[in-house]
Amino acid sequence: MSTGPWADTNAVVVDLGFGDAGKGVTVDLLCARRRHGAVVRANGGAQAAHNVVTPDGRHHTFSQFGAGTLAPGGPVPTHLSRLMVVDPFALAAEGAHLASLGVADPFALVTVDERAxxxxxxxxxxxxxxxxxxxxxxxxxxxxxxxxxxxxxxxxxxxxxxxxxxxxxxxxxxxxxxxxxxxxxxxxxxxxxxxxxxxxxxxxxxxxxxxxxVRIVDETYLPDLLARVPVVFEGAQGVLLDEWHGFHPHTTWSTTTTANPLALLAEAGRPGDARRIGVVRAYTTRHGAGPFPTEDPALAGPLPEPHNGTHPWQGAFRVGHLDLAAHRYALAATGGVDSLVVTHADSAAAAGDRLRRCTGYTDPAGRPLEPTPGDAPAPSHPLHPSPGRLDARAEAHLRRQGSLANALARARPVLAGGTTPPEAVAEALGVPLEAVFSGPTRSDARVVSPA
Structure with missing residues (x-):
């Protein structure tokens, strides 16, 4: 399997934070640089909000349609796998907006697994x-x-x-x-x-x-698709919100790691046939409640957010210093990635000396605190049927994650330096740098060959 940049193979795009890192623009860039056969959604549902701005100024927030729909040369179709939660009303509204942006017959682009x-x-x-x-x-x-x-x-x-x-x-x-x-x-x-x-x-x-x-399909569709063309698996939300690896109870009922795409590939007889791309911002954000050790409300001014804000259910959009400790945890939880995309590098540079990086945490007594993922049970979605009741092991694991959440809520970040260049972010995380976004569109991306 080739490991070169934007290789001719399947790609899995995963957010190594709390979400909002830039999965949409990453998928848009992948689809613009070469013609993947489809974007496949393998977790989450209509709560996803992947913002894509095209070089000609069009903007769309992708929730269920794949973020390759506005790619140049014609939209890349979307497959909603059986691991998606599909909201037909939200899909209709999203399709109407895409049509207003010039996408002809958006629903003809969508296939949906009948089991979703x-x-x-x-x-x-x-x-x-x-x-x-x-x-x-x-x-x-x-x-x-x-x-x-x-x-x-x-x-x-x-x-x-x-x-x-x-x-x-x-x-x-x-x-x-x-x-x-x-x-x-x-x-x-x-x-x-x-x-x-x-x-x-x-x-x-x-x-x-x-x-x-839309076109409703059975279990044979995705294996056939994967046999014909490479696809992009577009993840939703972030690893730090994962149903088992996130900080309970401020998590999602979804597997946000690379586990779902890798499981679908294995089912199709193509185990491991994908390059895993991790996405992080050049600073850290969180939407809604939960521990956020590097949060700094003073950064809200120098780090403006045109496409995210306070949500009546999620709560406020929060900003903080680059949290390398949280990203290390996410990498361990998802089993590593093959390359890294860093977004919002321009915003981080504009913040200048006000933005720092967190290299670790201490507890209130000053002792080092390094969160590590636990041995999580199987995901609680239809891929792994459950009687609907947590067993003792799962209960114990969620108690562990709840204790970790409490510890992180009291943790003190160890902050150093100023703005961290994308190359230094990749080096600190031990992952080859693949691309850097210094603006909101694919034309603002600089593709870097992984080492």
Whole structure:
């Protein structure tokens, strides 16, 4: 397998932070530099927000469509694998915006595995009911119902709506009515006084339109695709939010490491047939609640954020100094990467001496603190079926991650120097540098040959 820059092989793009590192622009650049056959989404759902700005000034926030859709020479199609949580309403809105940017018939670009779960308005509202009930202890949910969809499917596998159900109105209708009952029971349990419901028949009709607008495929599609052309697996969120390796409970119900793409490749008889590309910002960010040892609110001014801000469910967009210790943890959790992309180098340079780098942590007593990933259980998504109840090992692991979160919330960063050049970031992490973005578009990227 070639390991040269932008090699003619499958690529896996993974965020080595808390998300928002620049996976979208990385995928856009990959697709612009050579014609991958498709972008494959293998985790998360409509809560993803991958911003791409084209050199001619068009901007789109990719959530379910692959970030190669605006690539020059024609859009790269998207495959939503069985490990995605698909939101047809959000997909429709995203497709409409892409059409307004000049993408002809966006939905013709999309194939969807019939086994993928559907996130419905009832999942979304259940998600928000739970988050409201937490009060000041919110987890930082995006409020899109992705986690609720996963939890519901694990607890009630036969009742969970799937993409394939959208072709069978009677089956879908029965499952949606059971979701209505689930939401009503949850509201009663948590004392939530909201009682509005979307209309089941309206949703059945809309989902039928979704099924006719995209191409729904079976389990043979992805292996056939991988046999024909190289693809880009576009990850969602960041390794530090991973369902098992993140800092509990401020995590996502999704495997955000390279595990899902590598598992899909293995299923297709192509184990390890991909180059893993890690993405980091030249400084560290976090959207929403949870430990953030290098956070420095004073950096918000010199590090402006045009495409991220305070979200009613996630909370504030937070900025901090480059956290090499957190990125080392992410690398260990995901099993390493083959090359590194550093984004926002221009913003970091503009911040000048105000931006520093964290080389490690100490606890409140001044003792060194180096977080390390634990031996996580299998991911809790349909790739690894679960009875919907955590076993003793999983419970113990989440307690460990919760203790780690508490330790990081009290940790003190060991800060050094000023702005760290991308080459120094790569050297510190022991990963060859592949590309540097000094602006928001693919034309602002400098591709570097890995050592």
């Amino acid at each position: 779960l559907i996130a419905t308005p009832w999942h979304q509202e259940a998600n928000r009911v739970r988050e409201r009930a937490r009060g000041g202890d919110r987890h930082g949910s995006c409020g899109m119902g992705v986690g609720e969809t996963m939890a519901y499917a694990l607890a009630r596998t036969g009742d969970a709506p799937t993409v394939g159900d959208c072709r069978t109105p009677a089956v879908l209708r029965r499952k949606l009515h059971r979701l209505v009952d689930h939401l009503d029971a949850l509201r009663r349990e948590l004392g939530d006084d909201t009682h509005e419901h979307p209309d089941v028949e309206d949703c059945v009709t809309a989902y039928g339109g979704f099924a006719r607008g």
